[in-house]
Amino acid sequence: MKQKMLLGKIRQNATPQVIMAVVLAIILCYLVLVPIIVMIQQTFTVQAMERFQIPGSRTGDFTTRHWARMFTGDLAMAFLYRPLLNTLIVSISLALVSLLIGGTLAWLVVRTDMPNKKFISNLAIVPYIMPSWALALAWITLFKNRRIGGSLGLFEYLTGIAPPNWISYGMFPIILTLALHYFPFGFMLIGGALRNIDSQLEESAELLGASRWQVLKRVVIPLILPVVFSTFLLTFSRGLGTFGTPAFLGGPVRFTMLSTLLHANLVGQRPGMGYIVALIMILFGVLVLYMDHKVIGARRSFVTISGKSGMSGQVKLRKFGRPVSIIVIIFLLCVTVIPISVLAIETVMLIPGTYSLSNFSLHYWIGPVSHSIGLGTGEPGILRNAEVLNALFNSVRLGLIVSVICGTLGMLIGYTVVRLRGTRFSRFLDQLSFLPYLMPSIAFGAIFLALFAVQRGPIPSLYGSFTLLVIACVVKYLPFSSRAGIGAMMQIGPELEEAAVMVGARWTKRMGKIIFPMQKSAFFSGLLLPFISAMRELSLVVLLVSPRTQTATAITMKFTDRGWYPYTNAIMLLIVITILATTIVSRKLMKTDLAKGIGG
Amino acid sequence: MLRKSMIFATVFLLVFTTVLSAAGRTEPTVAPTKTIYDASDWDAVMEAAKKEGKVTVYAVTSRIQAAVQKFTEETGIQVEATRLSEVELIERVYQEGRTGVNNVDLVLIEDYPSMKELLIDTGYLVNFVPPEAIAHIPAQYHNPMVFAYVNRIIGYNTEKHPTDPFTSIWDLTLPEYKGRVMIRNLAITGEHQNAFTELIRRSDDLEAEYLRRFGKPLEKVESNAGLEFLRRLILNDIIIMTSDTRIAEAVGSRGQADPPYGFFHVYSKFRDIPRLNLALDFSKNIQPLGYYYGMYIQLAGKPRNPNAAMALANYLLTADGFTQWSNDVGIYSMSSEISHHPDDMPWQWWEERLWTYDPEFAAANRGFVLDTWLRYVQQ
Numbered sequence: 001m002k003q004k005m006l007l008g009k010i011r012q013n014a015t016p017q018v019i020m021a022v023v024l025a026i027i028l029c030y031l032v033l034v035p036i037i038v039m040i041q042q043t044f045t046v047q048a049m050e051r052f053q054i055p056g057s058r059t060g061d062f063t064t065r066h067w068a069r070m071f072t073g074d075l076a077m078a079f080l081y082r083p084l085l086n087t088l089i090v091s092i093s094l095a096l097v098s099l100l101i102g103g104t105l106a107w108l109v110v111r112t113d114m115p116n117k118k119f120i121s122n123l124a125i126v127p128y129i130m131p132s133w134a135l136a137l138a139w140i141t142l143f144k145n146r147r148i149g150g151s152l153g154l155f156e157y158l159t160g161i162a163p164p165n166w167i168s169y170g171m172f173p174i175i176l177t178l179a180l181h182y183f184p185f186g187f188m189l190i191g192g193a194l195r196n197i198d199s200q201l202e203e204s205a206e207l208l209g210a211s212r213w214q215v216l217k218r219v220v221i222p223l224i225l226p227v228v229f230s231t232f233l234l235t236f237s238r239g240l241g242t243f244g245t246p247a248f249l250g251g252p253v254r255f256t257m258l259s260t261l262l263h264a265n266l267v268g269q270r271p272g273m274g275y276i277v278a279l280i281m282i283l284f285g286v287l288v289l290y291m292d293h294k295v296i297g298a299r300r301s302f303v304t305i306s307g308k309s310g311m312s313g314q315v316k317l318r319k320f321g322r323p324v325s326i327i328v329i330i331f332l333l334c335v336t337v338i339p340i341s342v343l344a345i346e347t348v349m350l351i352p353g354t355y356s357l358s359n360f361s362l363h364y365w366i367g368p369v370s371h372s373i374g375l376g377t378g379e380p381g382i383l384r385n386a387e388v389l390n391a392l393f394n395s396v397r398l399g400l401i402v403s404v405i406c407g408t409l410g411m412l413i414g415y416t417v418v419r420l421r422g423t424r425f426s427r428f429l430d431q432l433s434f435l436p437y438l439m440p441s442i443a444f445g446a447i448f449l450a451l452f453a454v455q456r457g458p459i460p461s462l463y464g465s466f467t468l469l470v471i472a473c474v475v476k477y478l479p480f481s482s483r484a485g486i487g488a489m490m491q492i493g494p495e496l497e498e499a500a501v502m503v504g505a506r507w508t509k510r511m512g513k514i515i516f517p518m519q520k521s522a523f524f525s526g527l528l529l530p531f532i533s534a535m536r537e538l539s540l541v542v543l544l545v546s547p548r549t550q551t552a553t554a555i556t557m558k559f560t561d562r563g564w565y566p567y568t569n570a571i572m573l574l575i576v577i578t579i580l581a582t583t584i585v586s587r588k589l590m591k592t593d594l595a596k597g598i599g600g
Numbered sequence: 601m602l603r604k605s606m607i608f609a610t611v612f613l614l615v616f617t618t619v620l621s622a623a624g625r626t627e628p629t630v631a632p633t634k635t636i637y638d639a640s641d642w643d644a645v646m647e648a649a650k651k652e653g654k655v656t657v658y659a660v661t662s663r664i665q666a667a668v669q670k671f672t673e674e675t676g677i678q679v680e681a682t683r684l685s686e687v688e689l690i691e692r693v694y695q696e697g698r699t700g701v702n703n704v705d706l707v708l709i710e711d712y713p714s715m716k717e718l719l720i721d722t723g724y725l726v727n728f729v730p731p732e733a734i735a736h737i738p739a740q741y742h743n744p745m746v747f748a749y750v751n752r753i754i755g756y757n758t759e760k761h762p763t764d765p766f767t768s769i770w771d772l773t774l775p776e777y778k779g780r781v782m783i784r785n786l787a788i789t790g791e792h793q794n795a796f797t798e799l800i801r802r803s804d805d806l807e808a809e810y811l812r813r814f815g816k817p818l819e820k821v822e823s824n825a826g827l828e829f830l831r832r833l834i835l836n837d838i839i840i841m842t843s844d845t846r847i848a849e850a851v852g853s854r855g856q857a858d859p860p861y862g863f864f865h866v867y868s869k870f871r872d873i874p875r876l877n878l879a880l881d882f883s884k885n886i887q888p889l890g891y892y893y894g895m896y897i898q899l900a901g902k903p904r905n906p907n908a909a910m911a912l913a914n915y916l917l918t919a920d921g922f923t924q925w926s927n928d929v930g931i932y933s934m935s936s937e938i939s940h941h942p943d944d945m946p947w948q949w950w951e952e953r954l955w956t957y958d959p960e961f962a963a964a965n966r967g968f969v970l971d972t973w974l975r976y977v978q979q
Contacts, residue, residue, distance in 0.1 A: 048717045052964035078975040147779065148839060149850035149860035251785060251840035254977050261974070264787030267687050268970045269714050351875055352849075375875060378666070446691050453699035463701050542684065543692050546703075550682075558662035558683055565845070 016507040017419040020412060021429060028432045031475045035447040036282070036435065039275040043067065049269040066272040079261065079273075084280065087258040090175055090246070091239030091284075097179035098235045099228065102186020108328060109187075110194040112315045115325045121191075123329070126336040128184040129532055129579045130343075131572055135177040136245045138339040143168050148252050169252040178245055180335045182238055186231040188528065189484060193227040194220075196491050226490050229292040230483040236288055237438050240281040262440055271443070278440045285438040289431055340576070347570040350374035364566040375564055382570045388555055392574060395535045395552040396582060398466075402473040403531035406481040409474070410526050411519060414485025415511075419494070430486065437479035445543035448472050464546040472540055477530035484526035488519050528583065535579055634901045637728040637910055645907045649677055652905035655912050657681040658689050659708035660895065663924040670923075671915045677908050686710045686790055690718055697724030702902040705909035708747055708916075709896050711790045713963035720744070725898040730914035732935070737917065741934040744896045747916065748925060749932045751867045751950055752795070753882040753890035755851045757859035766883045768813035769806075772863065773832035782839045782847050783863040786973045792864065795891040796969040798957040799826030809887060827972045833863070834976040844869060852880030864890055868930025871943075888955035895931075 046054055046061040054065055070080050108114050109121050127135070144153035145162045147169070156162050166172055197220065205215045243259040250256065258277050265274030317324055346352060350361045351374060361367070363374050367381040382388050413433050420426040436444065452462040452471070462468040492515065500510045516523065538553040545554055552575055559567035639645055657664060659681055668679040684692060689709055696703055697719070707725065709715050719725040729742045737746070754772075756765055766772070772781050786792040799806060806825040810818040822828040839860060841847050848869035851862040854877065867890070873880055883889055897916060899909050915921040919938045925931045929944040940946050 049714060049963060050967065053967050075971055075975055078978055082978045146856070146858060147860075148782070148841070149856060150846075150853045151855075247785065247788070247842050251842060254834075254838070254840055256974075256978055260785075260787060264970060264974060267788050267790050268793060268966065269690075269718070269790075270967065270970075351877075375872070446695055449692065449695045450699055453696065453701045461701075464703065542688055543695075546680075546682070557685070558665075560843075 017416050021416045021420055021425060024409075024413060024416060025425070025429055025432065028429070031471070032432050032435050034451065035439065035444060036279075038447050038450075039278060039439075039443060043272050043275050043279065045272060047270060047272050050272070063272075066276055070273060070276050080277075080280075083256045083258050083261050086171070086255060087240060088284075090171060090178070090257060091236045093175045094179045094182065094239045095232045095236040097175065098183035099186050099231055101179065102183040102188075102231065103190050103228070105183070105187045105328065106191035106194055108324065110191050112317050112321075112324075114317055114321055114328070116329065120325070120328055120332065121187075123332045123336060124187050125184045125528065125532075125583075126332075126340075126576075126580070127181050128529075129536075129576050130181070130336070130339055131244075131536060132178065132181045132242060133244045133248060134339040134343055134572065135181055135335070136173070136248045138342040139173050139177050139249065140168075141342050142338075143173070165253055169249055170255040171250075173249050174246050174255070177249065178239060178242060179235075181245075182235045185234050185529070189227050189231050189234075189487065190224060192484065193224045193487055193491070196488070197223050223491075225295070226292075227487040229288075229295065230487055233285070233288045233292060233434075234437075234480070234483060237281075237285045240284060241438060241440065266440075266443075274440070275443060278438075278443060281440075282435060282438045285434065286431060289434060293427060293430075340573070343569040343573055347566045347573065349566070352565065364570055375566070377564055377567070379559075379564070379567065382567060382574060387550075388552070388571060388574075391550045391555045392552045392571075392578060394466075394549060395575065396578060398469055398473060398541075398551060399531045399535040399579075399582070400586075401470050402477060402534040403527040405470070405474050406477050406530040407523055407527040409478060410481025410483075410485035411489075411516070411523055412485070413478075413482040414487070414489035415515065417482075417486050418489040418492075430482070433482040434479045436475045437477075439476075441476070441537070441540040444476065445472065445540050449543050464544075464549070466549050468544050469541055469549055469551075472544055473530070473534040473537060476537070476540055477533050480529035480533070481526035484529075485519075488523075488526075489515075492518060531582070532579055535575060634723050634726050635899075635903055635906055637726065637899060637906060639728070639731055639910055639914075642731050645910050646675070648907035649905070649911040650675065650908075652677070652908040654678040654680050655705045655905050655908045656703055657706045657708070657912070658684050658692065658704050660684065660686050660689055660710050661708060661925075664708060667916065667921060667924040668912070670920065671912060675911060675915075677911060679912060690714050693724055694718050694722075697722060697901065700902075702900065702904060704900050705903045705905050706900070706912055707898050709898060710893065711794065712744065712894060712896065712959045713794060713966065714790065715744075715896070715898070716959055717963055720898070723901045726901050728897075728899045728910060728913055730910060730917060732914045732917045736935045736937045738934065744894070744898065745913070745917075746934050747895045747897045748922075749892045749894055749934070749947070749950075751890055751892040751930060751932075751954055752791075752864040753867050754886070755848060755862035755865055755869075755880055755882050757851055757853075757856060757861075757879050758881045759854055759879040760856070760859055764881075764883050764885050766886050768809055769886045769888065770810050770813050770829070771886075772861070773829065773836050775836075777836060777861065779837035779839065780858070780860050781833065781836065781863050782841050782850065782860045782865075783833075784844050784847060784865065785840045785842055787970065787977075788842070791893045793966040793969050793973075794893065794957045794962040795864070795955070796826065796830060797962040797965040798891065798955045799829055800824055800965055800968070801958060801961050802826070802955070805887075822972065827968065830969065830972050831976055834973070838863075838977075840977070848872070848880060849876065849878070852876070852878030854879050866930055868928055871929050884953075887953070889953045890955075892950065892954045892956050894956075 043066050044062055044064065046057045046059055046063045048059045051057050051059050054063060057063065070076060073079070105120070105124055109117050114120075140148075140153070142154045143163050145156060145165065145168045146152075147165060153163070153168070201223075202215050202219055205219050210218065241259055243263055246255070246257045247260055247263075250260070258281060262274050262277040265271065265277065347364050348360050348362060349355075350359050350363060361374070363370075363381060365381045366383050367373060368384075369378055369380050371378050379385065413429065417426045417430045448468070448471070452459070452468050454463075455461045462471070496514055497510050500514055505513070536553060537551075541551055542554055545551060552571055556568045556571050559565070559571075655677060657668070657679060660683070662683040664681045664683070668681055671677065672679055686709070689707065690711065693704060693707060715725070720727070727744050729745055733742060733745060754766070771777065784792065786796070803824040803826050806829060807818050810825065818825055818828065820828045822831050844865040847862040847865045850860055852873065853859070867882065870880065870882075872878065897913050899906070899913060903909050917933070917935060919926070919935070922933050922935070922938050926933065926938055926941065929941045932940065932947045932950070934947070
């Protein structure tokens with residue numbers, strides 16, 4: 001009797017979203033929570049190289065010393081507070097700047113009649129496709145002063161004016177270059193949301209006598225607020241974790257951030273202290289997520305996709321259309337063409353830094369193995385290097401698989417989180433799917449290696465397999481698509497589905513015929529970020545790759561190793577080109593105009 | 601209610617069991633039954649090696665991939681080499697050893713103190729002295745088996761300074777070099793951290809050197825002259841870079857009125873002087889004029905292909921096996937069969953002038969170096 005009641009109760013509660021939630025939660029707990037708990041545990045453990053500094057201790061003993069040193073020791077200022085303050089200033093400013101740029105561009109492309117939209121929306125994602133250090137390198141090439149020696153910066157060369165240190169290095173260029181790298185997040189996410197807003201809502205407001213400003217304040221902004229928050233969260237978190245650019249631009253004036261500190265502790269074999277830094281980053285991410293819930297959760301749900309025609313009306317720019325379009329194009333060309341040129345020029349100069357016509361050559365691209373030409377590397381040109389091309393193929397494969405899985409999971413998570421909104425479980429799932437984004441890649445990679453190295457219960461050993469790379473990247477980049485999914489699902493009301501339930505449609509059918517078709521464009525923008533990120537990932541995959549599963553970025557190490565930057569840059573360019581080509585081809589193949597998802 | 605508690609129970613059980621078995625780095629290890637590498641009958645080893653599978657190598661140098669090609673041609677033994685950074689290599693071997701994956705057969709590895717603590721004492725790696733080493737490499741380089749030494753020096757621009765500008769390592773802390781000295785970020789350079797422990801260990805030498813140079817005793821804020829040197833070096837507005845290549849180029853570029861100085865960048869960048877037309881030289885008058893560190897060959901505690909690994913270790917120590925490295929300056933084999941690069945000084949010359957570090961002392965003290973670095977480096 002009791003059993004029957006229990007079964008009945010389960011059946012009654014087991015709606016598709018609940019089952020989905022439970023399944024997702026279990027998978028995510030294993031892939032996300034376990035690594036975090038391992039990290040926490042490590043912060044309380046004496047590490048192998050530290051037993052000397054903690055008298056009488058043995059490796060593996062329990063200790064609170066890491067926490068004490070970080071927070072209250074005489075080094076706490078240097079270890080934590082100063083870098084933390086720097087990091088927060090950089091992350092917040094960079095998130096705001098990229099929101100501003102991304103949001104403005106998205107609005108122009110989606111809601112106005114600005115000319116050349118398609119070109120602009122294609123160009124606007126390129127900054128994120130490039131490695132983040134490309135912009136930093138371009139910045140140094142243009143604006144360095146004599147502090148770091150070598151050849152003159154281009155700006156000083158042309159004008160004779162030496163830029164002051166604060167322009168050349170440190171906080172200012174870090175914020176700017178990172179913002180210029182990450183604004184495509186805002187462009188894509190906000191663009192997707194703006195497109196989904198039924199312009200009838202705005203028109204009704206106008207009919208009721210609302211002014212332009214009122215429409216913006218009372219209708220448009222509240223509608224896109226969730227996605228604005230998501231964008232802020234994603235860029236802010238990137239600011240917390242990015243290492244390359246801060247190290248490169250901050251070093252010359254000794255500007256340190258948390259990410260530098262994290263690396264220092266990992267290189268110094270003090271993972272206990274390193275993981276505390278990582279946990280602090282995670283904590284800040286969760287704080288922003290919590291604020292997101294406070295602000296958004298307090299509101300009613302805004303259903304903007306009604307299933308009726310959603311043709312959005314466009315603001316007429318009239319005589320401003322062309323000038324605005326030109327300004328936007330010039331801006332985008334500056335932030336894409338300049339860094340790409342800086343990369344490209346280095347690949348066609350036999351001897352770096354020598355600007356003479358005879359020094360230009362395609363040797364590093366198509367040259368034969370040689371010990372006498374250029375840097376005399378004994379390596380074949382990139383395009384005839386089977387190893388590089390094979391690795392590139394692996395990267396594309398990885399990117400495609402990861403993005404499709406991420407996109408699908410992201411939609412499902414979005415669906416579940418939104419349908420169960422308000423429950424603690426929904427919030428748990430939301431946060432869980434976001435955490436990996438904030439975890440340092442090398443720690444994440446190491447824990448994954450340990451988790452999947454041998455068979456554990458029903459989970460087989462995935463050591464050295466391509467599957468393991470896929471799983472790691474999926475978990476790491478799921479936040480992109482889960483944020484996109486949640487944002488998108490927020491805008492679909494349950495009414496449509498309820499109607500389908502009434503006529504007896506099964507859940508799979510409802511997903512296939514209603515939810516997915518309506519979210520097609522959001523789905524495809526949700527694919528793009530994981531795809532690009534997986535293709536460019538280095539530190540996460542490096543502990544997990546085997547020579548057979550080598551990726552293109554992992555191969556670049558072979559060249560940076562010896563200062564052969566022409567090859568590294570050529571491979572980076574090849575990655576950029578491949579990503580662009582794949583994006584264009586897949587748009588054609590999938591018959592879903594991605595550009596439409598974001599204007600065009 | 602019921603639903604919630606069920607979910608919680610499942611999740612809790614799952615997480616708990618996994619955490620127990622997947623803990624990060626300190627779980628008691630499976631008692632290692634180390635392989636004993638027996639090379640007494642070398643013909644038998646080579647015979648057995650040919651019957652084994654593909655040798656897996658992790659190395660901190662990418663040249664390994666070209667180096668093993670000839671080995672494969674000669675012996676028919678296949679090799680699969682992966683290039684990893686020093687930290688990644690240690691982490692990977694450690695995690696694999698801990699979970700019993702036993703993938704790797706041979707490593708070329710740096711950062712001896714970490715390697716000893718995490719990989720040798722745990723039995724994940726084992727030292728092996730191949731016949732080639734017994735024949736041609738002096739016994740002091742046998743444990744751990746030195747593959748090669750790498751050196752780092754202090755570089756200056758020869759256009760500005762036709763002759764060596766430094767007479768003491770303490771000169772770098774003088775006001776005239778304020779904001780002109782560059783160093784690769786110590787926070788991301790494990791060997792820098794190790795090398796600076798030697799300045800602590802030989803504090804008395806450094807203090808005497810200060811007295812010799814300036815004729816007055818050193819006034820210390822830090823507890824010893826080594827850390828005091830590091831403090832003064834940083835506070836002299838040091839410039840932190842991320843790459844030795846970029847440092848060498850910045851220092852050596854021609855046409856600079858006020859070029860920077862490169863503190864402890866790898867000497868191997870000197871191979872590019874003719875090609876890049878650099879005005880670059882290194883300071884020879886000071887003590888120490890730099891430091892060196894070892895790159896070691898170690899075999900796996902539980903190898904898949906023990907004989908093939910021994911064969912490859914032996915090959916890499918021969919002149920043939922070392923070709924990929926010997927055509928460059930700044931890397932030195934200890935074998936009597938391999939002479940130094942024609943443009944380079946013999947190893948004896950370097951060994952007399954460079955410092956290195958004591959692995960035990962470095963393991964115990966490099967934490968203090970990193971702490972001091974982090975404390976003063978904030979602007």
